[in-house]
Amino acid sequence: MARYSAGWRTGGAGSTTVPVASIYGISGKGGRIREVSAFNTTTTACAIALRKFTSAGTPGTGQTELPHDDAAWMSAADCTCFDTHSAGPTITAGNLRVASLGAAIGSGIIWTFGDNGIVIPAGTANGIGIVVLTGTGQILDVDFTWDE
Numbered sequence: 468m469a470r471y472s473a474g475w476r477t478g479g480a481g482s483t484t485v486p487v488a489s490i491y492g493i494s495g496k497g498g499r500i501r502e503v504s505a506f507n508t509t510t511t512a513c514a515i516a517l518r519k520f521t522s523a524g525t526p527g528t529g530q531t532e533l534p535h536d537d538a539a540w541m542s543a544a545d546c547t548c549f550d551t552h553s554a555g556p557t558i559t560a561g562n563l564r565v566a567s568l569g570a571a572i573g574s575g576i577i578w579t580f581g582d583n584g585i586v587i588p589a590g591t592a593n594g595i596g597i598v599v600l601t602g603t604g605q606i607l608d609v610d611f612t613w614d615e
Contacts, residue, residue: 470501470535470575471544472612478509478527478550480604481597487515488609489526489596492587493568495554496538496545497582502612505597506575507568507605514600515607517564517578522592545615546587549596558598565600584614 473490481487488505492498505515526549536541563585566576587593597609 468614469531469542470599470612470614471546472535472610473530473532473548474610475530475550477551477609480606481551482604483599483601484555484558486555486596486598487592487604487607488615489520489552490546490548490587490611491523491591492589493545493547494591495589496588496615497589497593498546498613498615499586500580500595500611500613501584502577502579502588504575504577504610505507505568506573506608508572508608509605510570510572511605512568512570513605514565514567515597516562516600517595518562518598519559520556520594520596521559522557523594524552525554527551527553546613548611556594563595592597607615
């Protein structure tokens with residue numbers, strides 16, 4: 468099993484229905500999320516949630532996924548990460564995690580998911596991502612780490 472990561476500064480702030488950042492499986496392949504982080508890049512506080520998605524909506528720019536392991540160094544990741552969506556996906560009820568990011572640049576959260584991780588089932592409509600919990604979103608520095 469290979470481990471991959473992607474990290475970037477989001478191009479948008481998202482909303483309660485439009486993810487600021489996301490990761491999806493592909494047809495026939497998924498992954499196990501090990502860690503997600505989000506850090507505020509502004510001096511305005513915001514509240515975020517990690518949610519499950521069952522459709523893609525309209526994802527933003529695809530990100531570069533990089534392997535951690537030498538054996539996978541030349542292998543492309545199966546899961547794909549995206550910047551701020553322009554149209555929201557179908558979001559399941561309930562939050563996987565929530566956090567309030569303080570009104571300071573660098574205020575953030577790192578969520579870890581233990582031995583089993585959070586499974587992203589195979590399929591281009593299956594994913595997780597960061598949305599605004601309540602109020603106004605902000606531009607964030609985000610990272611996803613997963614195994615496949």
